[in-house]
Amino acid sequence: MNISQENSGKLNAILNVKVEEVDYAERVEKVLKDYRKQAKVDGFRPGMVPMGIIKKMYHTPVLVDEVNKLVSESLFNYLQENKVNILGEPLPHKDDVQKFDFEKDTEFEFKFDLGLAPELNMEVSAKDKVPFYKIKVDKKQQGEHKESLLQRFGEFKAVDKAGNDELIKGSLVKVNKEGKEVENGIRVDNVSMSLEMMKDDDQRVLFSGAAGGDQVVFDVKKAFPNDTELASLLRIEKTEVAMLEGTFKCFIDEVNKFERAEPGQEFYDKVYGEGEVKTEEEFTKRVTEEIALNYERESEYRFMVDAREALIKKAKIDLPVEFLKRWMVETNEQITEEQVAEDLEKYEDDFRWQLIKEHLLKQQDIKVSEEEALEAAKAMVLNQYMQYGMSNVPEEYLENYAREMMAKPEESRKFYEQKGEEKLISYIKSIVKLDEKEVSSEKFRKLYEK
Numbered sequence: 001m002n003i004s005q006e007n008s009g010k011l012n013a014i015l016n017v018k019v020e021e022v023d024y025a026e027r028v029e030k031v032l033k034d035y036r037k038q039a040k041v042d043g044f045r046p047g048m049v050p051m052g053i054i055k056k057m058y059h060t061p062v063l064v065d066e067v068n069k070l071v072s073e074s075l076f077n078y079l080q081e082n083k084v085n086i087l088g089e090p091l092p093h094k095d096d097v098q099k100f101d102f103e104k105d106t107e108f109e110f111k112f113d114l115g116l117a118p119e120l121n122m123e124v125s126a127k128d129k130v131p132f133y134k135i136k137v138d139k140k141q142q143g144e145h146k147e148s149l150l151q152r153f154g155e156f157k158a159v160d161k162a163g164n165d166e167l168i169k170g171s172l173v174k175v176n177k178e179g180k181e182v183e184n185g186i187r188v189d190n191v192s193m194s195l196e197m198m199k200d201d202d203q204r205v206l207f208s209g210a211a212g213g214d215q216v217v218f219d220v221k222k223a224f225p226n227d228t229e230l231a232s233l234l235r236i237e238k239t240e241v242a243m244l245e246g247t248f249k250c251f252i253d254e255v256n257k258f259e260r261a262e263p264g265q266e267f268y269d270k271v272y273g274e275g276e277v278k279t280e281e282e283f284t285k286r287v288t289e290e291i292a293l294n295y296e297r298e299s300e301y302r303f304m305v306d307a308r309e310a311l312i313k314k315a316k317i318d319l320p321v322e323f324l325k326r327w328m329v330e331t332n333e334q335i336t337e338e339q340v341a342e343d344l345e346k347y348e349d350d351f352r353w354q355l356i357k358e359h360l361l362k363q364q365d366i367k368v369s370e371e372e373a374l375e376a377a378k379a380m381v382l383n384q385y386m387q388y389g390m391s392n393v394p395e396e397y398l399e400n401y402a403r404e405m406m407a408k409p410e411e412s413r414k415f416y417e418q419k420g421e422e423k424l425i426s427y428i429k430s431i432v433k434l435d436e437k438e439v440s441s442e443k444f445r446k447l448y449e450k
C-alpha cells in the first residue's frame with residue numbers, strides 16, 4: 001500500500017491512498033473461507049460448497065467491505081505513526097469523483113482532504129490579566145432564598161372549604177346531562193385535582209365553597225383542555241380524549257390548601273438536620289453561606305469564560321476554516337451550511353480553545369486519575385439529587401450511580417475531560433494576574449448580555 005501526503009494550502013493537505021491487490025487479497029480470501037464454512041446452499045453439505053460458488057455470490061461485496069476497512073485502518077495508522085495532527089476527520093477529496101468497478105478493477109486509489117492542526121507555542125504567564133468577579137450577597141437575595149426554602153418545605157393541609165387554588169381529593173365519575181352516572185362509564189378514584197391548574201374560570205368557580213362530602217358536576221374538558229393532562233387525570237389513553245364528552249361529577253373527599261412552611265425549629269430541622277440551626281440568626285447565616293457558595297461557583301465559571309477568551313485572543317490561532325465548515329456539515333445531519341455560517345465565529349473559537357487546552361495540558365503534564373474522574377461523576381449525581389431537594393444522599397448511592405455512568409465509555413470520557421479542564425483552569429488561575437472586581441448580582445448578570 002502506498003500513502004503519500006501533499007500540501008494543498010495553508011493548514012490543508014491531500015492524502016493519496018493507493019491500494020493494490022496484494023494489500024487486500026489475503027483478507028478477502030479469509031472472509032470468503034469463513035463464509036464457506038457457514039454457507040447453506042441446496043445440494044451441498046455445510047462447509048462443502050465449492051469456493052467458486054462462494055466467490056460468485058459474495059466476492060464483490062466482501063471486496064468492497066475489506067478495501068474500505070483497509071483504507072480506514074491505514075489512514076488512522078499513517079496519521080498516528082507520522083504524527084500528523086488534524087482537526088475533525090479526513091474527508092473524501094472534494095474534487096475526486098470515485099468510480100470504481102469492483103468486479104474488474106484490482107487497484108484502487110483514494111484521495112482525502114485533511115485539515116491540519118496548527119502548532120502552538122504559547123505559555124500562560126503573570127503578564128496575562130483576567131477579570132475575577134466577586135458577587136456581593138445582599139438582603140434581597142437572602143430574602144428570596146429564604147422564601148424559596150419556605151415554599152419548598154411547605155405542605156398541603158386540610159381546609160373546610162375550597163376557594164380558587166386548593167387541591168381537591170376524591171373521585172371522578174362520568175355522568176349524563178342530567179347528572180346521573182353513565183353505565184360502564186369512566187370512574188376514577190383517589191384523584192388529586194388542582195383548582196389552580198384549571199384553565200376555565202367558569203369551571204373553577206363551580207367548586208368555590210365546596211367541602212368534603214359535596215358533589216360538583218363540571219365539564220372536565222373545559223377545565224383541563226390539554227389532552228395529555230386530561231388523559232393523566234382520567235387514567236385513559238391520550239387517543240381516547242378526543243372522543244370523550246366532558247361532563248363529570250366530582251365526589252369530594254377532602255379539600256387541601258398548600259401552605260408554605262413557617263420559620264421555626266421544626267422547619268430548621270427539616271432543612272438542615274436536627275439541631276443544626278436553632279435561631280433566625282443562624283438560619284440567615286446558613287442562607288448567606290449557601291448563596292455565597294452558589295455565587296462562588298458562578299464566579300469560577302465566569303473566570304473560565306474570561307480566561308478562555310483572553311487566551312484565544314493571545315494565541316492568534318489560524319484554522320483551516322473552509323475544511324472545518326465542510327466537515328461540520330458533512331458529519332452532522334443536524335447542522336446546515338446556514339447554521340455554520342451564522343455561528344462561524346463561535347465554532348472557530350471552540351476549535352481554538354480545544355487546541356489551547358490540549359497544548360497546555362500536555363505542556364504542564366496535567367493528568368486526571370480514575371479517582372478524580374469518579375469524583376466528578378459523583379458530584380454530578382449529587383447535583384441531580386439536590387435539584388429535587390435531596391442533599392443528604394448516602395455515599396454508597398452516589399458511588400454506585402457514578403460507577404454505572406463511568407462504565408459507559410462516552411460518559412467516562414466526558415468526566416475525564418471535565419476534570420481535566422477544571423484542573424487546567426485552576427492552573428491558569430494560579431498563574432495569571434487576577435483583576436478582582438466586587439459586583440452586585442444584577443451587574444454580574446449583565447455580563448452575559450454583552
